[in-house]
Each structure stands twice: as structure tokens, then as C-alpha cells.
Amino acid sequence: MLNDARPRRLYRQVADQILELATAQGIGPGARLPSERDLAEQLGVSRPSLREALIALEVEGRVEIRMGSGVYLGARPPETRADLDGEGPLEILQARCIIESAIAEEAARQSTPLLVTRLDQCLTDLGAAVHDTPLAIRLDGDFHIAVASGTGNAVLGNLTENIYAQRLSPIFAQFSTHFEGPRTWRLALAEHGAIRDAIADADPAAAREAMRHHLTESQRRFTEGRLFER
Amino acid sequence: MLNDARPRRLYRQVADQILELATAQGIGPGARLPSERDLAEQLGVSRPSLREALIALEVEGRVEIRMGSGVYLGARPPETRADLDGEGPLEILQARCIIESAIAEEAARQSTPLLVTRLDQCLTDLGAAVHDTPLAIRLDGDFHIAVASGTGNAVLGNLTENIYAQRLSPIFAQFSTHFEGPRTWRLALAEHGAIRDAIADADPAAAREAMRHHLTESQRRFTEGRLFER
DNA sequence: CTTCGCAATTGGTCAAACCAGTTTGGCCGC
């Protein structure tokens, strides 16, 4: 009553089978699929296992489970991706250059003394951490997140946080510790200062250019460090 | 032997409790946490339920389950967020206004005939679907994703796709179908056309303004529809 | 001291219940 080969975990296989079965039976997005008991029997697994598969699919947002009612196929098509990683650090830097310069511009447009105070705090923190790269990475992120939150838009704040979460991933961290040091952090600190000043002056164009300059320089430092290392 | 209150699903609560317990006991990233049986007993739930929580955490990438060995805490720090939702549709529109205008500007800077062709295709598709709101929502997203992919940066493309995945969520969809119709789609189509023209002319400033105008108008239509409905 | 193997530990899965919301259809009253 159980399957033969098992390269992946059962709940993973079952999850895929459920999606296949749904499309095979012409069950479109939003439609209800068979009950847990029926599905378990059709796929030849126990209900707890079937349930694990459903929970995995629910976490991924591919199905919606309504208690007492049934399991419904998610609204979004199967090719939907959930994260923005998978790309190289350089590509992320390029994307940030485009996005964050626009964010800085908007933040300068809504400049407040409170925001400037927070940015100053970030600057002094980073200034005291130029010799501690792991800490500096975090504080660097705090500055950019502070700028984004300065727009007053929580979505932009979350988005920037997500981008920085990428940076804390193991692969990125390895790169960083190799080519980042007190010198690069001091340069970054100066560039941050320029951004801070532009926002303090409520000068959107200057803030935009300062952020663009900062991230362009970051790209340059990154590629240089990469070449240096190879 | 079971808990009293149950606002959310049990596996969700247990998942949170596991993370809390891990930090409380000083279990750092990469370290092993107690066995399933122990955890189930400590948290006062059955092993299948505990297991559902673990699978949810595994899908989210917060723990790693090694068969026969144990469950290990994920490498990334606990504050990492995975999505940018939780905010209202209007806030997402505002964020898009800032981000996508910068993306359109960059796309115009790298304008290619191929991109213009793709945009034209999106326009004709949307023009033929003004009476089919669900389809129009999808095609509208395709246009914006096409613009983002025009930057040649995959991160920006993925990011835009993610933003549109939000739009296909049930809550947003309900709003959309209420206040969107042939009239609003025709207006959006015209605004899309302006963006297309600016990109075809390789005019970054015009592309930026066209995109900003489009999303500002979208916000206006959204708030109007919302008022109308209440 | 090294090495091989077995046994304890851990995750993986299943079976059969019972509990708790939802839905639905039929019955009763209007």
C-alpha cells in the first residue's frame, strides 16, 4: 500500500501528486479538491502523511485549507515563485541601485527630524564597527532599512528588510567577509553620510544621486574584490 | 494534555513555540534541537501535530530535518521575513508607484525592439480582455513584469512577479472584482500605452512619469471604488 | 590502537479512532 522508490520525503512526493491530480482532473484555481480521506486513499498514503503534504502546500500558498469545508486550490498559477534569490550578489546590488535610489528620493521628500536622528544613530554605530565586518553588515542594513521606513510605507520597509535577509545568507556572507574590511566600511560610511545629509536637507534629487552613487560604488568594490581574490 | 485556546491552527502555534523554545534554551543556528518525541511531550501535543509544525518550518526554511539524525535549526537569523504582505492593497500600490517608476526608467534606458514587441503584445491582449476582469488582472501583471524584465535584471523581474502574486491573493481579488471593470481597464490600457511609447522612444524621464501617472491613477481609482462601495 | 558491527536513538509512516466546525437538506411553522 506504499510506494517503492523514495528519493525525496513522502510528503513532498504526495504534494506534487496532489497538484498533478488536480490539473489532471481539471480542478482550476479556487476550486475544491477531494476530501483528505479520499485523497489519501487515491494516492495510497495514510491521512497523516497526506495531511503533511497539504500543510506544506498551504505554507507555500498553493492551497487554502478551510476547516470543516474542504481544501481549495490556491488562486495563483503554479509557476509563482516565493522569493527573489537564486541570483548572484552583483545582480542584487544592481537591483538595489535602481530601487533604493527611488526609495531614498521619496524618503527625502518626506524628511522628518526623527528620521534624521535615526540615520545619525546608524552612522555612529557603523563608525564604531568598521573593524567588525559581521556587525558592520548588519548595521549597514539597518541604515538602508531606516531610509526605507522613512517613506512611511511599510511595504517598502519590509521589502528592504527582505533584501538584507538575502545578504545574511551563508553564500553572500562568505563573499562579504572576503572583500569587505575597515577600508570599504569607511568608504561606505562616508557615502551613507552623503545620503543622510541629502535627506536632512529634504533634497530628493540629491538623495537619489547619493544612494545611486553609494550602490554603484558598492558594485565596483564588489567586482574589484572578486577580481582581486581570483 | 491539550491546550485550551486555539485561535490559529495548532501546527502554526506549535511552530512558533518551537522557535521560542529554541531561542529560550540558547539553541543557535545549526544546532540540534530535541527529538520529535521530546518536543511533542514538552509542548503538550501529539507527535503528528508536532510533525506538521516541523514540516511547516522546514518548508519555510527555518529548520532542517535529517532522517535518523535529528532536527537542526536553520542557518539564517530568526528575524528573517519571507514575504512583503500584511499591508493593505493601497500601501502596495504606493510602494509600486515608487519602485516601478524607477524600473520603467531603467527599462527605457535599455530599450530594445524585442521588449517593445512584447509590450505591444501585452497591450493587444489586455485590449481584448477588458470585459474579463480576472484575465485582465493577469495580463495587467504581465505588462508590468515585462517592463521589469526589460531591465535585464532577473532580481527586478522576480520582485515584480512577487508583487503581482500578492494581487492574486483572495483578499485582493475580492477588492479588485468589485471596483474594476471595462472602464478602468480601458483607462489602464491607455496608460500602459503611454509607458510603452516612452520605452519605445528610449526616453527614461517620460517612462518614469508615465509609470508614475499610471500607478497614481490606479490608486485614485482604487480609493474611489472603495468609497463608492461603502 | 584501530576497526567492525550491533544496538540505541531518531525520524518516517501507518492505522483507527474521536473531536470540532461547516454544509446541506428536510421538516415544521407561518
Add this chain to the structure above:
DNA sequence: GCGGCCAAACTGGTTTGACCAATTGCGAAG
């Protein structure tokens, strides 16, 4: 005849207990 109400039939939610399979580590044999 029509509409609202209530209960039975779903549906997901959770537990218990058992057994299988992969891993690991310790101890005995060389």
C-alpha cells in the same frame, strides 16, 4: 407554498500507539 430552523452527514483537526528505516555512537574483537 414559502421561508427559516435544526439536525444529520460531511469535512478538517487531533490524538494514541505501534512499527519501519536511517543514522550514530559505543563497545567488543582483532
